[in-house]
Amino acid sequence: MASKKEKPDKERMGLVAERIWRGAELRIMEDVVRRIKKAGEITSTADYQINRLIEMGRSREEVERIIKESLDATWSEMFEMYDKVAEWEYVRNQEVYEQITDEFIAPEDNEWLIQLTEAIRKQTQDTMVNLSQSCGFSVMMGGRRVFTPFAEYYQKYVDTAIQDVVTGATDYNSAVRKVVTQMTNSGLRVVDYASGHTNRADVAARRAVLTGVNQITAQISEHNAEKLGTDQFEVSWHPCARPDHQTWQGKVFSKEELRTVCGYGSVTGLCGANCRHSFDPFIPGISERLYPDDWLEEQNKREAQTKEWNGKQLNAYEQTQQQRKMETAMRAQRQKIRLLEEAGADKDDIMLEKAKYQGQLNEYKQFSKKMGLVEQRERIYQDGLGRIAPVKTTYKFQNKAETSQMYRPIQRSQESIDVKIKEDFEVKTRKVLSYSGDVYISDNATIKPRALHQINKNTEEAIKQWGIPSDRKPKIVIVSPDEMPTAYGKYDAIQNTVFYIPQIADKKIVENQGDIEYHEMWHMKQAENFRSQKGKITKENHREYIQSACKDAKKVIDKAGISKYNVNKVSEYAERMYRLGRYDEVEAEYMTTYRRKRHGN
Known part of the structure; x- marks a missing residue:
């Protein structure tokens, strides 16, 4: 019986096409790398020039062969899947056919169905063949993206890499890194339209397959509806639909409304590019809705709920x-x-x-x-x-120097978030995934794993010494000296965030390692004291927090016997802060000096 047939997995069809084309892409890129590797062994520039001409011809033939093999592999699999989709979509209404009419022609005997499937097969295959003829790489030239055919890419970029290696302009590893990065960042591409709109070859393959499937299912549904004498259709539903499709999925429409409301027949509408929806004949009085309105409303509310990720x-x-x-x-x-x-x-x-x-x-x-x-x-x-x-x-790693620099490899997130250093100045940062706490690095900052490890460790030790609970550890943000030119470190009480520049891990710059972290965490201790009495520190009460911190700090300074006459025993910086009335800074500097004496520095 038709009802026992397993529904074809349409999404899997597209993924199969993607996988095959990615394989082709990788084989082409491996060919590029192989030729660079071979060129690295050439010692004569003249021999290189001769060999390059020979290799270019072979390269074109090789790319054509890879693409041809990929097409054959894709469509031999896809044709079988098309047949399964066509048969399943056609026979799923067999019982309704038998109730309404007495006519039901088996799929293998239905000439209309056979012709439809063959026509769409041919259409989508031709599309893929045409696309494959324009395969190329996209590269950045003069600040804009340019799409070049494979042979041209090979000539301009691989050629340059080989010449650099042969002439000694750069080492082999640097040349390989540059070309590999270019290829993987751009990917094998196709130019679809005269407008210059582009898609990766694997995306184009998936789109061609899904477009063909959508056309088969849509035309079969229209044909079945005509035979069943109905002008009504129920559109399918799936979770996480794109917003403009969510408004009409799961509902019943007339044939005209499929076009006016759902955009049927357009690239972005029902059964358009990358659309996973379909529609089936709906007979009032006989058919039952699969997706009641109250259920759809509940699903939409649930999917509208948001969750936070990287701000x-x-x-x-x-x-x-x-x-x-x-x-x-x-x-x-x-x-x-x-x-x-x-x-x-x-x-x-x-x-x-x-x-x-x-x-x-x-x-x-x-x-x-x-x-x-x-x-x-x-x-x-x-x-x-x-x-x-x-x-x-x-x-x-090869030696101890390299090992000491590694510690825990810095693994940054893909997504960037904006963090304010000052009210009118933000920096783009990425979270360090290899640390359990909130540690971020500015996109403009460079720091070695060992230095980051040391700064994080010093901060954790400082909050422990000041009696701050570990779960209150502030967000650590590493910024470049250009982004924070007037300080080595800065604690922001409103954001509970501490900013450091990477240079504080250098003993040539900060002789007493950990002093900066110790200093900034004393400011956090002051902030924690204020929070315990007044609650959260905000933009509105920040001035009150500073005044309170200064007032408490002056008591500590007076008790320690530090006056405006002997404050320079702490440091010139503390003396300057004392004159400005910034007693919280004087106190923090005093605490840092106390730490040095305590540790015998």
């Missing part, structure tokens, strides 16, 4: 889009690692890229858990590259 509020649809974005970034990173391995690049470079990938995986896991989404790692691993992430505790 942004995301609804259900935005959460799934962010998850797809993360998966795409990880697939690109996996490609990059594999290409560096194929090229025999420096092992430490490869290990750092693997550490970055591990950070992406960790962020993906954290995001999915916080959003309540099921991880779809099959989307990441379908490239067939196997295990990429490093095994824990296997970071090995």
Whole structure:
């Protein structure tokens, strides 16, 4: 019976096409790397020039062969899936047919159905063939993105890399890193339209498949409705639909309303590009709605609820889009690692890229858990590259100097958030995923893992010494000296955030390591005292907090016997702050000096 047939997985069809095209993309990029690697062994510039002409011809043939093999692999699988979709969509209304009419022609005997399937097969295959003829790479030239055919890309960029290696202008590893980064950041691309709109080849493959499936299901539904004598259709429903589709999914419409309300027939509407909705004949008095209005309203309210991620509020649809974005970034990173391995690049470079990938995986896991989404790692691993992430505790480097710099590899999040240093000045930062607390690094700051480890450790030790609970640890933000030119550190009581520049971990700059962190955490101690009495520190009561801190600090200063006549026994900075009435700074400096004496410095 038709009702026992298993519904075809349309989404899987698109993923299969994507996987095949990604395989083609990787094989082409591996070919580029192989040629650079080979060129690295050439010692004569003249020999290189001759070989380049020969290799160029082979390169074009190789790319054409890879694309042809990919098309054959894609469509041999896709044709079988099309047949399954067509048959399932056609026979699902068999029982209704038998109730309304007595006519039901088996799929294999229905000439109309056979012709429809063949026509759409041909249409979508031709689209893919045309797209494949324009395959190229996108690269940045003069600050704008330019799409070049593969041969041209090879000539302009790989050629330059080879010449640099042969002539000694750069080392092999640097040349490989540059080209691999260019390729994985851009990906194999296609130019779809005269307007210049572009899509990756794998996205174009998935779109072509889903477009074909949508056309089959839509035309079968219209045909069945005509045979059943109804002008009504029920549109399907699925979770996390795009906002403009959510308004009409799951409801019943006339044929005209499918076009005017749902956008049927347009690229962005029902059954358009990347749309997963379908519609089925609905016969009033016989058919029952699958999605009642009250149920739809409840689902819409639930999906409208937002959850916070890196300072942004995301609804259900935005959460799934962010998850797809993360998966795409990880697939690109996996490609990059594999290409560096194929090229025999420096092992430490490869290990750092693997550490970055591990950070992406960790962020993906954290995001999915916080959003309540099921991880779809099959989307990441379908490239067939196997295990990429490093095994824990296997970071090995060539000498002790490198080992001392590593500590815990810095793994930054993909998403950036804005953090205020001053009221009128924000910096873009990314969270460090390899630390349990809130540790962020400005996009403009550079810091070695060892230095970050030391700053984080010193901050934790300082709050412990001042009796601050560990769960009150402030957010740590590492910024560049250009972003905070007047101080080594700064505690913001309103945000409970401490800002440091990376240079405080350098003994040549801060002789007594930990002093800056100790100083800033004393300010946090002052803030905690105020919070225990007055509550949260806000923009409105910040002045009151400063006055209160100064008042309490002066008591400590007087008790310690520090006056305006001997304050310079602490430091010139403390004397200047004393004259300005900033007793909280004097007290913090005094506490830092006390720490030095306590530790015998």
